[in-house]
Amino acid sequence: MHTFEQLTELFGNYFSAQQLPTLPKNLYDPCRYFLQLGGKRIRPVFCLMGNELFGEIHEDAYKVGTAIELFHNFTLIHDDIMDEADLRRGKPTVHTKYGNTAALLSGDVMMIKAYQYLENIQTEYLKNILHLFNKTAVEVCEGQQLDMDYAQDNRIDLYDYIKMIELKTSVLLAASLEMGAIIGGASEGSSKHLYAFGKNLGIAFQIQDDYLDAFGDAAKFGKEIGGDIKQNKKTALLIRALEVATDAQKLKLNDAMNNNADNKVETVIQLFRECGVPEWAKALKEEYLNKAMYHLEEVAVQSSRKKHLKDIAAFLIQRDY
Amino acid sequence: MHTFEQLTELFGNYFSAQQLPTLPKNLYDPCRYFLQLGGKRIRPVFCLMGNELFGEIHEDAYKVGTAIELFHNFTLIHDDIMDEADLRRGKPTVHTKYGNTAALLSGDVMMIKAYQYLENIQTEYLKNILHLFNKTAVEVCEGQQLDMDYAQDNRIDLYDYIKMIELKTSVLLAASLEMGAIIGGASEGSSKHLYAFGKNLGIAFQIQDDYLDAFGDAAKFGKEIGGDIKQNKKTALLIRALEVATDAQKLKLNDAMNNNADNKVETVIQLFRECGVPEWAKALKEEYLNKAMYHLEEVAVQSSRKKHLKDIAAFLIQRDY
Structure with a gap:
């Protein structure tokens, strides 16, 4: 392999x-x-x-x-x-x-x-x-x-x-795996589990991408920090923050988004932290990653054959930050 | 049928x-x-x-x-x-x-x-x-x-x-007929002849469309006369006229096209006539229609089954103007 x-x-x-x-x-x-x-x-x-x-x-x-x-x-x-x-x-x-x-x-x-x-x-x-x-x-x-x-x-x-x-984004990753499985002669059950692995992995990856935009190490991430924040992009982080913020925090957040001040990125990140968004986002990503790994386990082939898929999942969804 | x-x-x-x-x-x-x-x-x-x-x-x-x-x-x-x-x-x-x-x-x-x-x-x-x-x-x-x-x-x-x-335009008409033929269980030879019928019919139809824009009966044609001419559209008629016109006619034609005078359409149509374009276009259309009908004849089914296709060809390519 x-x-x-x-x-x-x-x-x-x-x-x-x-x-x-x-x-x-x-x-x-x-x-x-x-x-x-x-x-x-x-x-x-x-x-x-x-x-x-x-x-x-x-x-x-x-x-x-x-x-x-x-x-x-x-x-x-x-x-x-x-x-x-x-x-x-x-x-x-x-x-x-x-x-x-x-x-x-x-x-x-x-x-x-x-x-x-x-x-x-x-x-x-x-x-x-x-x-x-x-x-x-x-x-x-x-x-x-x-x-x-x-x-x-x-x-x-x-x-x-x-x-x-x-x-x-996720369904195309999922379907790519499943189409390969179909060509490999997989059973319908295993094909569907592989699809679910890809779908959940894709969602975990996107949540990670949202997280890294605010909390990543710019050098490792390879992108400028706060690109999504500057554009007021509706990421998982922003949606969560607006959901759990107090009225005062909500006011500050909307104010920062509307005014585009020089310290906009720092202000929004600070509010995210106050709202517990980074911990929440990490937990949500883990949840989808766990779902993905569960479905990979359910695919009916020897575990040793799954090694490279596990490796790439671990590579895409990093835990060391 | x-x-x-x-x-x-x-x-x-x-x-x-x-x-x-x-x-x-x-x-x-x-x-x-x-x-x-x-x-x-x-x-x-x-x-x-x-x-x-x-x-x-x-x-x-x-x-x-x-x-x-x-x-x-x-x-x-x-x-x-x-x-x-x-x-x-x-x-x-x-x-x-x-x-x-x-x-x-x-x-x-x-x-x-x-x-x-x-x-x-x-x-x-x-x-x-x-x-x-x-x-x-x-x-x-x-x-x-x-x-x-x-x-x-x-x-x-x-x-x-x-x-x-x-x-x-023509290949889609041709392929529509051939796909139907494939579903009907036609031989490859008959399918290809039916395709060629559709392709040549489509070309004849387009040449007729160009012709009618300049020489059609506006009431029958259902469109304003000279639409292509107003836009300087490169139709079969214009290409032919520019090919056979004398230098003087070419000058007049280019002049009319560039100046968009009130009598542009009449001037261009008059030049088309002087260059023998209408007779040429009719002959060209007939040539493609004849090719189409030849290929229909070559399709290996009883002639009686071809009646409706002949009828629609005759309807699309009218001869009475």
Whole structure:
């Protein structure tokens, strides 16, 4: 069996050998530009890991992984248009470099290209894979819509927020693992447990991401602290703080959010601390991580085969901060 | 066997009974709005006709027809954003009514919904249908890109133009017929001839559309005369005129196009006439119609079964003007 790093390299080799057409240039150049910006390829590697949990990696797992990665990149290109984001992975987004029209149509064709990778997998699994792929793709769109809706809605609670991140990011991680499992010949029960592992791991990861924005070590985190706070982003932390704050704390929090003073980030972090938000967030993350690990235990293969998945879960969800 | 009109009604009943989810409202309301604007549903009806040419209509033809119609509507929603079109079927376009972001994401989800209709067809045909659907969908995107590229390129010739309309509109008509034929159990040879019938018919139809813009009877045509001319649209007529015009005529033509005088439409139409464009366009249309009819003849079923397809071809490509 292979480690996450080994599979990342194997998938990277396969993926970079795939060719997009050359013409029309204005359609495919933006696709090529975006794909070569890189990315961690976590989703396709999860697909390979899901397959290998149950047996030798079949070529179909590479095809499905490619479909997943193309789909994921399509959503990023279109999300960047919707969010009017200028940079992605430190480079100009597609619409910034090529214009909105090019980004729109290049995203569209990338999504169809994703489906082209599915058409050649073994007939035996085609229907199941296509079903899960479609269901997940719809959910990702719904998650993106909820994310945009929630930005303008002050009544959302933690339940709404978790549902949104589940759709927007977790289900694709979960489905990547399950599609690999299907190709590996897993039983339906084991496939569903693996899906639940991925879904809960994804939620734990997002909660961690919210936590690190306020309480992370900037050097380790690799991002500036307080980016979400500056934008008044409705993270798990902010939702929790507004839920448990006293009236006086609520007043201070809203005041800090509205006034954008120089010490905004420090003020909000201080209020988070007063409201017990960091401890709460750590406990919530643990809760989802525990759920994830429970479902991994339930997958019916020898424990030794699960080692690499446990390792990557531990790597993604760090406990040492 | 059923006439085109009967199948339009049958498909309309099936299609309107399909339900989109209610939530998220901001995602699905724009989809519902656009689908209820109507449209002739030619493509799904072609799919039913392609099936019935070879046998009883199978429920799968309705599913595939729905996938085709959803895909077609997805392209219209996104094309309208790209073309900054305010109206479609006399009503506000999706982006005009709901904004660009909503139109973008609603189009995306509509396309995935299209693929959901494919996942439940008989396994036996799934791979072939998915292959043709994907190939065609990519071509439609490429056609849209070429259409936008050509608007800014003065060197395109008739060959480029025909290739563009083939991709942008004809291949989907052709594939609709062929997918129906596949479901009907047609041989590969007959399927390909039916595809070629649809492709050439689509090109003939587009050339007729260009012709009618300048030389049609406004009352019969249902559109204002000269819409393409006002926009300096590169139609088959304009490309031909610029190809055969004398230097003096070319000067007049370019002058009329650049100056947008009150009599622009009349001036350009007069120049088209001087260059023999109307006779040429009619002959070109006939040429593609004849190709289409040749391929229909080659489909290996009794001639009597082809009657309704001949009727609809005659209806779409009128000769009495």
